[in-house]
Amino acid sequence: MRKIVVRGDGFALAELADGDREYLDEHSDKAFDVDHDGRDMPIQYPVHRLAITDESGRExxxxxxxHPVSYGPSYGCLAWNFGRHLLPNKRGKGIGTAVLKALVRHLFATTDVDRIEGSTDVTNVRAQKSLEKAGFTREGVLRGAQLRGGKRQDMISYSLLRTDPIP
Structure with missing residues (x-):
């Protein structure tokens, strides 16, 4: 059984269980997966993960x-950059927006980082709408930010500050 960290309306955020990452990979449509070009990342940072489950934590x-990103040499320049992935048959039901709101509340309640940011593909209009419904501000286009299918893809960046209202 997964340990639930955050409960939401119709979902929970829980610690991943053995095999969860493999299950998600096997059942993904890989619509926005990035290419791995074989080069090592010059900077390694800790990536934190939680499973999105049904309310019981089973499904x-x-x-x-x-993960942390920094825009300067002090803690005040630190932000959380998040990613969200729903299985294809779970998309379009409004859960993604609720999950973002819950994650934001969790990160602001358990850390003292003042900025949370994320990005989505320029063609992923549903994700853009979800980010905006969750209170994120559209910041602009990140030109060629991801490599996918051997081609550079633009991303739209979004952020939310601790001082911003969360709808």
Missing amino acids: LLGQVTW
């Missing part, structure tokens, strides 16, 4: 991840 619906 796996997806996962959220977050």
